[in-house]
Structures are given as structure tokens and as C-alpha cells.
Amino acid sequence: MPFTLPLTRRRFVSSAVAGAALSGWLGRLAAQAAQAAPAADQPQAKSCILLWMSGGPSHLDTFDLKPDAPDRVRGEFRPIDTSVPGIQISEHFPKFSRLMQHAAVLRGMSTLESDHQLASYHVHTGYQKRAGGVAFPSLGAIASHELGRADAPLPNFVCIGQGPRHSTRSGFLGPDHQPLDVLDPSRGTEFLSPLASQSEFARQYELLRRFNASFLDLHPAESARAHSSALERAVRLMTAEQKQAFDLSRESDDVRDRYGRGSFGQGCLLARRLIETGVRFVEVTMGDGVGWDTHRDNFPRTRALSLEADAGMAALLEELRERGRLDSTLVIWMGEFGRSPQITSGGGRNHWARAWTSVLAGGGIRGGQVVGRTDREAAEVVERPISVGDFLATVCQTLGIDHTRENQAAGVKRPIPIVDTSREVKVIAELF
Amino acid sequence: MGRLPSVLAGIAGLLLGLAPATLWGDEAAALADLIDQHVQARLESEGLTRAALAEDAEFLRRVFLDLHGVVPSADQAATFLKSRNPNKRSQLIDQLLASPRFGDHFGDVWRGRLLSPLANDQRVQAERFAGWLAARFNDNDGWDQITFDLLTASGKIEENAAVTYLIEGRHPLGVTDLADLSSRYFLGIRLNCAQCHDHPFVDWKRQDYWGMAAFFAQIQTPGRPKVVYLAGVRDDPKMTLASLKDADAIEGLQLAPPTFLGGQEFQAGSTKTYRAALAEWITSSENPYFARAMVNRMWWHFFGRGIVNPVDDMHAGNRPSHPELLDLLSRRFADSGFDLKLLCRAIAGSRTYQTTSRAGEQPDDAEQLFARMPLKVLTPEQLYDSLVAILGPPAKSSGIDIRQGAREEFRQFFAGDGDPDPTGYQRGIPHLLRLMNSPQFAGRNVEALAARIQADGSSAEEVVDRLFMTILSRPPTADERRLVEAQFDDASAPSQAVYRQVAWALLMSSEFSLNH
Numbered sequence: 001m002p003f004t005l006p007l008t009r010r011r012f013v014s015s016a017v018a019g020a021a022l023s024g025w026l027g028r029l030a031a032q033a034a035q036a037a038p039a040a041d042q043p044q045a046k047s048c049i050l051l052w053m054s055g056g057p058s059h060l061d062t063f064d065l066k067p068d069a070p071d072r073v074r075g076e077f078r079p080i081d082t083s084v085p086g087i088q089i090s091e092h093f094p095k096f097s098r099l100m101q102h103a104a105v106l107r108g109m110s111t112l113e114s115d116h117q118l119a120s121y122h123v124h125t126g127y128q129k130r131a132g133g134v135a136f137p138s139l140g141a142i143a144s145h146e147l148g149r150a151d152a153p154l155p156n157f158v159c160i161g162q163g164p165r166h167s168t169r170s171g172f173l174g175p176d177h178q179p180l181d182v183l184d185p186s187r188g189t190e191f192l193s194p195l196a197s198q199s200e201f202a203r204q205y206e207l208l209r210r211f212n213a214s215f216l217d218l219h220p221a222e223s224a225r226a227h228s229s230a231l232e233r234a235v236r237l238m239t240a241e242q243k244q245a246f247d248l249s250r251e252s253d254d255v256r257d258r259y260g261r262g263s264f265g266q267g268c269l270l271a272r273r274l275i276e277t278g279v280r281f282v283e284v285t286m287g288d289g290v291g292w293d294t295h296r297d298n299f300p301r302t303r304a305l306s307l308e309a310d311a312g313m314a315a316l317l318e319e320l321r322e323r324g325r326l327d328s329t330l331v332i333w334m335g336e337f338g339r340s341p342q343i344t345s346g347g348g349r350n351h352w353a354r355a356w357t358s359v360l361a362g363g364g365i366r367g368g369q370v371v372g373r374t375d376r377e378a379a380e381v382v383e384r385p386i387s388v389g390d391f392l393a394t395v396c397q398t399l400g401i402d403h404t405r406e407n408q409a410a411g412v413k414r415p416i417p418i419v420d421t422s423r424e425v426k427v428i429a430e431l432f
Numbered sequence: 433m434g435r436l437p438s439v440l441a442g443i444a445g446l447l448l449g450l451a452p453a454t455l456w457g458d459e460a461a462a463l464a465d466l467i468d469q470h471v472q473a474r475l476e477s478e479g480l481t482r483a484a485l486a487e488d489a490e491f492l493r494r495v496f497l498d499l500h501g502v503v504p505s506a507d508q509a510a511t512f513l514k515s516r517n518p519n520k521r522s523q524l525i526d527q528l529l530a531s532p533r534f535g536d537h538f539g540d541v542w543r544g545r546l547l548s549p550l551a552n553d554q555r556v557q558a559e560r561f562a563g564w565l566a567a568r569f570n571d572n573d574g575w576d577q578i579t580f581d582l583l584t585a586s587g588k589i590e591e592n593a594a595v596t597y598l599i600e601g602r603h604p605l606g607v608t609d610l611a612d613l614s615s616r617y618f619l620g621i622r623l624n625c626a627q628c629h630d631h632p633f634v635d636w637k638r639q640d641y642w643g644m645a646a647f648f649a650q651i652q653t654p655g656r657p658k659v660v661y662l663a664g665v666r667d668d669p670k671m672t673l674a675s676l677k678d679a680d681a682i683e684g685l686q687l688a689p690p691t692f693l694g695g696q697e698f699q700a701g702s703t704k705t706y707r708a709a710l711a712e713w714i715t716s717s718e719n720p721y722f723a724r725a726m727v728n729r730m731w732w733h734f735f736g737r738g739i740v741n742p743v744d745d746m747h748a749g750n751r752p753s754h755p756e757l758l759d760l761l762s763r764r765f766a767d768s769g770f771d772l773k774l775l776c777r778a779i780a781g782s783r784t785y786q787t788t789s790r791a792g793e794q795p796d797d798a799e800q801l802f803a804r805m806p807l808k809v810l811t812p813e814q815l816y817d818s819l820v821a822i823l824g825p826p827a828k829s830s831g832i833d834i835r836q837g838a839r840e841e842f843r844q845f846f847a848g849d850g851d852p853d854p855t856g857y858q859r860g861i862p863h864l865l866r867l868m869n870s871p872q873f874a875g876r877n878v879e880a881l882a883a884r885i886q887a888d889g890s891s892a893e894e895v896v897d898r899l900f901m902t903i904l905s906r907p908p909t910a911d912e913r914r915l916v917e918a919q920f921d922d923a924s925a926p927s928q929a930v931y932r933q934v935a936w937a938l939l940m941s942s943e944f945s946l947n948h
Contacts, residue, residue, distance in 0.1 A: 130612060130624055135852075174856075174858060175857065175858050176860065183833075195869055195874055196932075200933060207919065211912070214911065216942065219807055222857070227946065231940070233864075234865050
């Protein structure tokens with residue numbers, strides 16, 4: 001609800017520092033917000049939802065099962081048929097299995113880092129983390145930068161859940177592309193409402209604007225400008241109609257149940273609502289803390305996690321389809337790496353970056369296919385290996401972003417391409 | 433305490449017609465003069481004039497933030513502004529340098545640089561490490577000694593906090609990160625490009641990079657970080673670059689012997705550990721890089737940009753804006769025994785540092801020649817400590833998980849990554865929403881502050897004065913006073929709600945958020 005200023009008060013009018021039109025800014029902000037209502041969003045503009053499987057899911061127990069492998073590798077789960085003949089996945093993704101015609105399963109993921117934080121950083125940014133080096137932007141910040149509208153009332157990039165914070169920041173792309181973090185989707189985003197009453201907030205914000213205007217007058221520096229503009233964007237969000245997108249209680253119980261009532265399912269629902277409001281990139285993290293990092297008890301845990309992931313992502317894809325947004329919304333399912341073929345004595349699997357699986361769905365890609373193949377123990381990629389660069393360049397192409405476009409980071413002489421082109425980059429042509 | 437050697441003083445005197453300095457304070461004052469003369473000469477050669485001297489209040493807040501990392505209290509501000517002592521600025525600098533808060537601040541700053549943001553446990557170990565650094569800075573140990581001890585520390589992390597750099601500075605890449613960080617922070621050199629290919633702009637070759645990395649090979653820990661916590665840091669002479677974990681997967685690995693930058697190989701058969709040899713070489717007063725790196729880094733700390741930029745990319749092709757000044761300060765710094773307080777006193781005491789940040793005649797890029805003080809963004813630590821100093825301890829707030837400690841959580845939430853530009857405002861919507869609307873600071877704390885100040889003040893004018901002094905360390909201008917008084921309702925006495933609103937607006941203001 002937009003704030004209103006108490007018009008009867010004379011205080012602003014009598015002010016000696018009176019500059020721009022008094023009290024007009026709240027109205028202007030509300031008007032801008034109204035213009036950017038969901039209906040105004042061009043349907044052909046692409047958006048992306050990254051379902052981040054924190055901890056690194058076992059590819060052998062989700063999307064690259066090896067029923068013929070020896071016992072110490074094979075695991076407990078059975079493969080099931082999907083809506084696409086010939087493609088089989090784990091029995092614990094029953095709902096998603098019926099949507100396979102929309103999805104491509106990338107079984108050739110082959111990456112370099114096998115430490116959680118370094119691998120998260122690498123697959124999010126396309127660059128390996130080096131001490132004291134350049135701060136690279138994450139995929140979400142890149143999408144915000146390339147696809148986002150500067151005047152959008154909501155941030156163009158939102159992260160839901162306890163995600164890998166170090167990997168999702170905007171780096172050298174700066175404050176406009178920092179994600180808004182929503183830790184608990186059922187609570188929505190924090191700190192959207194003023195502590196004071198709305199009329200009091202309007203008064204104190206007006207006072208703040210005056211203080212800032214006179215400071216900027218004396219100090220016309222970029223930092224002071226950036227501070228004022230970030231403040232204004234934050235207040236615009238507080239006053240925007242579209243902040244209702246954060247309020248899941250506006251959805252029926254049926255819809256909420258369909259996604260699963262856990263934090264991940266509700267996060268998927270929130271992601272759908274945000275995309276419909278014009279947010280370009282939403283990352284939903286599944287698994288706070290340990291998540292898919294199943295060094296022990298891999299099978300019971302992967303089973304439970306799979307069922308939860310299945311409900312959330314299947315409901316998301318179905319709803320996007322029903323609401324006409326599946327072709328313009330790319331959904332990515334991935335973690336930072338896969339897990340070792342060898343089952344440990346504790347019934348777990350360790351980290352494995354050399355061969356693993358991610359899934360793409362929607363976004364106008366050609367679905368119903370598997371790309372790449374691993375050996376009989378899912379230990380090595382034997383056909384169509386996909387590097388981090390290949391993967392991100394493919395995502396960029398789907399979203400209509402030129403992955404070779406270069407950015408200039410402050411303090412760095414060389415221009416930095418969106419995807420590291422110092423190594424050969426092969427877009428996955430099969431998807432287009 | 434380092435004394436200016438007479439030879440150098442003589443040279444400086446010849447060059448600039450100065451009397452040799454005799455006292456420590458005079459030494460700093462002489463250096464401050466040299467700074468001003470060099471900066472002034474360069475400005476004149478460009479046809480630029482330097483901006484006016486900062487007003488007392490501007491200087492006061494700036495020097496508190498730069499030396500103590502926190503804004504002054506209202507009482508400190510009032511005392512300073514009232515004083516008519518012509519030497520009050522240099523006396524304030526001396527007081528700030530003598531207070532343990534000086535070491536705390538620089539310990540904080542260096543802990544942020546030397547520890548990886550990916551370190552395992554930010555709180556306990558990082559705080560102990562910051563404490564170790566703080567004590568060294570407060571004792572004014574030479575930067576060479578501090579650096580030597582950081583590079584050669586041994587033992588377990590709980591017994592010797594100095595090893596934290598070797599363990600957590602390089603999480604989890606080990607040897608290669610230590611080579612990067614050590615050349616960046618102690619030598620002002622970016623070697624990391626040379627990990628995989630010869631450096632495109634500079635002389636560094638892959639063998640320079642791996643020769644540097646090889647010095648750290650004896651302390652590698654093949655296992656998980658836990659192993660190093662249990663066993664501690666020690667040198668194993670059997671370890672070489674070839675024994676690095678997954679050596680064949682490391683980009684660009686070259687099995688170089690330990691080699692000092694510039695090509696001198698470490699003598700085999702020496703009884704020294706690799707690290708001791710490297711530390712001696714780095715901190716030697718003959719080393720042309722070591723003093724320059726720290727002088728440039730400290731200059732960057734005070735001015736928001738270095739004499740060479742980027743601050744840690746010093747090489748022949750990257751010209752300093754003031755080459756003679758950098759040479760001179762580096763030499764004097766080395767000759768003083770790498771005396772950091774002397775360097776701080778000289779820079780903060782200079783007219784160049786005490787220049788206003790207000791826009792004047794100068795074009796904007798004159799800031800690059802230090803004609804005017806640029807605005808620096810308050811670091812997360814400066815912001816947190818200043819909020820606590822003004823508002824008291826943070827209140828509980830849902831949505832803010834402070835299991836790791838409120839200050840640490842705040843630091844991580846507000847931190848930029850990499851080596852952020854001190855003059856660039858990098859915070860976005862999430863940060864401002866939190867500052868404006870979270871009860872952590874903006875709720876009861878602001879209310880209590882307004883109530884306390886209202887109870888102390890006898891008139892509305894006094895209350896408004898006190899609010900400005902407490903938050904911005906200066907009295908309001910006439911315009912600001914009118915603006916605030918316009919908030920008062922017509923007849924009744926100003927309510928506490930109005931003071932609360934004023935306090936909130938001041939705390940959220942650009943002026944408060946920036947070091948001007």
C-alpha cells in the first residue's frame with residue numbers, strides 16, 4: 001500500500017531548504033510501481049529459476065542411475081520410466097518423471113572443484129575463486145544486469161533459502177545487482193515494513209531526503225549518489241504493490257500443498273510468484289547446512305530429499321506451463337558437484353566433480369533428451385563432457401544473453417567476458 | 433623508536449631546505465611537510481589548486497574513523513570543537529595513536545585482508561588473530577617484524593594465533609593462495625596471473641610464481657583443514673611442490689625450486705626453513721618492494737586510493753602519481769624500522785590529509801592527485817562500531833541469525849567481496865532495508881537515544897544540537913535547524929517522536945554512511 005503524506009501539515013512547505021516538489025515523490029514512486037505491474041511484463045522476456053541443490057546431490061541416485069553396476073556402486077534405488085521413452089530416472093522423482101518432455105538431462109557435467117565453497121563459486125560465476133582476486137558476479141547478477149529493468153520495483157535477482165552467500169553476490173557488477181535474500185519463504189522478505197507508522201515513516205524519509213540532498217550538493221560524489229539511489233530503490237520496494245508477491249498466504253492451501261510445505265516447496269512457489277512480477281532470476285536453495293552432502297546414510301537421506309525436490313520442481317513446472325510461462329522461464333536443477341561411485345562404509349558417498357548431472361527444463365529448450373553419457377560406474381564422462389563454461393554459455397544462450405560480452409571491473413585492466421573464454425566454450429547445440 | 437638517520441635527514445634537508453628532525457614528533461611533522469610539498473608541486477604543475485582546509489568537525493570525524501574505526505562520542509566532539517589550542521589536531525592524532533583502540537582497528541582491517549572469507553571458523557580464530565595483530569600494532573612493532581612473524585609462525589592455532597594466516601589465509605588452496613596473498617599484501621605485487629601464463633604486462637613469469645609458491649611447500653597439509661588444526665603448522669623438509677595434493681590437477685603447476693622474485697634461487701643446504709628464508713628476504717630493508725607496498729597501502733587507507741593503483745599492482749608499467757614522494761616515504765619508512773605509527777602520524781598530520789572533501793573549484797579528477805579528500809564508504813566494522821557507540825548494543829531482531837556473534841554476522845552481511853574500492857558504495861536494497869527497518873538498531877535503540885537526549889537537554893535547540901553532535905559529530909547548520917524545527921507541531925512542545933524521526937534520518941543519511 002502506498003504511503004500518504006498528511007497534507008494538512010505546513011511543516012514541509014515552510015521549510016527554508018525546500019527544493020523539489022514536496023510530497024510528490026511518494027506518488028511518483030507508486031505510479032512507477034503501478035506501471036511495472038505484472039501485466040506490463042513482456043511475455044517473451046526470459047527469466048530463470050535456479051533450484052540449487054546445496055551439498056552436491058548424488059547423480060547415481062537421481063538422474064544417472066547405473067542399475068548394472070556392481071553392488072558397491074549401484075545403490076538401492078530403482079530406475080523408472082518417464083514420459084519420454086528410453087529415458088529413465090530415479091524412482092523417487094515420480095512427479096517430475098511425467099514432465100520429461102520439457103527437460104534435458106545433462107549427464108556429462110565435468111568440473112574442476114570438489115570443495116563445496118569453491119565448487120559453488122565456480123559453477124555460479126564461471127570463474128574459479130582465487131585469494132584476493134576479482135570478485136566475479138554470479139549467474140543471477142549477470143541475468144539481472146543483462147535482462148533486468150533498472151526501474152523495476154522489485155530487485156531483479158532474489159535468493160530464497162540458506163544459499164551459498166559467497167557464491168551468489170553481484171561482485172564487480174555492483175549494488176544494483178545484489179540479490180535480495182529471503183531466508184524463509186513463508187515469512188517473505190524481511191524488513192519490508194517500517195518500524196514506525198507509515199505516516200511517520202513518510203515524514204522521516206522526507207527529512208532524510210532533504211539531509212541527503214544538501215550533503216550531495218556539497219559532495220557531488222558517486223558514492224553519495226549511489227547511497228541515495230539505493231535508499232530510493234529500497235523505499236520504492238517498500239511502497240510497491242508488487243511486494244505482495246512475497247506473501248504466500250495469498251495462495252490457496254491447495255496450491256501451497258501441491259509444492260510441498262517444506263521450505264524448498266514454498267520457495268519454488270515464491271519463485272513462480274516473483275517471476276510473474278517481473279523478477280528475472282530467482283535462486284531457490286534446497287538443503288540448508290548439510291543438505292545433499294551425504295557422506296553418511298546416503299540412501300535414506302537422498303530418498304527424502306529427492307521426494308521433496310520432486311514435489312517442488314514438478315509443481316513449479318506444471319504451474320509455469322498452466323500459466324503460459326514455461327517457454328519463457330528456464331528452470332535449472334543442479335548442485336555444486338555429484339557424488340562418488342564408491343559407497344563408503346557408512347553408507348555414504350563422497351564428493352565427485354569429474355562426472356555428474358544437472359537438469360534444464362522450460363525456457364524454450366528442446367526437452368525430452370539426455371545429453372552426455374558416463375561410464376558404467378558414472379565415474380567418468382565418456383560422451384559430450386560439459387564444463388562450467390559450456391554449461392553457463394548454454395544457459396546464457398537460452399536466456400538471450402551473449403556470453404562473450406565483456407565487462408570491465410574496477411581495478412582490472414583486462415575486460416572480463418561473461419563466460420571465461422580463455423578455454424574453449426562449446427554451447428550445447430542439441431538444446432536449440 | 434626509530435630515529436631518522438642523519439644522512440637521510442641531511443639529504444631531505446638539502447633537497448627541501450629543512451632542518452634535520454630531532455624529535456619523533458618533529459620527524460613526523462617533517463614527513464608531513466614533504467608530503468604536502470610533493471602533492472602541491474604536482475598540483476601546480478597541472479595548474480590545479482588544492483581545496484580548502486577541512487573544518488575541525490570534518491577532520492575530527494575523519495581521523496577517528498581512519499585511526500580508530502569509530503566515530504567520536506558527542507563529548508569528545510564537543511571538547512575538540514571547543515578547544516582553541518592551535519595544536520589540537522596533532523594532539524588528537526597523538527592521543528588516537530596512543531589508545532589501544534588504534535591497534536584494535538588496524539587488527540580488524542588486517543584480519544579482513546589476511547584471512548580468507550571462506551575460512552572455517554570466522555569467529556573464534558579470526559578474533560584471536562585480530563587480537564594478536566592488535567597487540568602488535570599497539571606495541572608499534574615494526575611492520576617487518578610483524579610480517580616476519582606471520583610468515584614464520586609455527587604450532588597449533590590455539591597456542592599461537594599468528595599461524596592463523598598460514599592456515600586460514602589460504603583456505604583451502606594452500607600453497608598457491610599463500611603465494612598470491614603474501615606477494616599482494618607484503619610486496620604489492622599481483623603474481624596470480626603468472627600461475628598459468630607469463631604475465632602479459634609485467635616481467636613476472638610462471639617460474640617466478642611457482643618459485644614463490646615453493647617457499648610454502650614445506651607446510652602443506654595434504655588432508656582436510658582439521659588435520660592442520662590438530663597437528664599445527666610445521667615445516668616438513670620432505671615436502672615440495674611435487675607433493676601437493678592432486679598436483680597434476682593444479683593449473684599451470686611448474687616444479688620450480690624456491691626462488692626469490694628476480695631469480696635468485698634459495699641455496700640448498702641452508703639450515704633455514706624455506707619460510708624463514710622467504711621471510712628474511714621479504715622483510716629485508718634492501719627489498720625494494722616491501723616498504724613501498726605498505727606505504728602505498730597505508731596511503732590508500734587514508735585517501736581511499738594509492739599513489740599506485742590498483743593498490744597491490746605495483747610494477748614498472750604502472751606509474752605512481754607521485755613517484756618521488758613514494759620513494760621518499762618508502763625510504764623513510766624503512767629507515768625508521770618500519771614504524772607504522774610514524775607513518776600514520778605523518779600522513780594524518782599532513783595538510784593533504786586535512787583537505788576538505790567538499791566540492792570546490794577543482795575538477796573531479798583532481799581527487800586523483802589528492803587536491804581534495806575523496807569520500808570513503810564506512811566499512812562494515814566502522815558502521816557497526818559507530819552504531820554501537822551511538823545506540824548501544826544491538827537489539828534482537830528476527831531474520832538476523834547472530835549465532836556467530838552480532839558483529840561478525842553484521843560484518844559478513846555488509847561486506848563486499850574481494851578487495852573492495854574504499855570509495856565505491858556497494859550496498860544495495862537488502863542492506864538498506866535492514867538498516868532502515870530492522871529493530872537491531874533502528875527500533876528501540878533510536879527511541880532510547882532520543883529519550884535520553886531529550887531528558888538531558890533543557891531546550892529544543894539544545895536537544896537538536898545534541899542529536900547532531902552525537903550522530904554526525906557536528907552541530908546543525910542554520911538550514912538544518914530550520915528544517916528540523918519545521919517538524920515541530922505548532923503549539924505543543926516537540927514530542928519525543930519528532931526527535932526519534934530526526935535521529936533516524938541522521939543515522940540513515942549519506943553523511944553518516946560515508947567518511948567525508
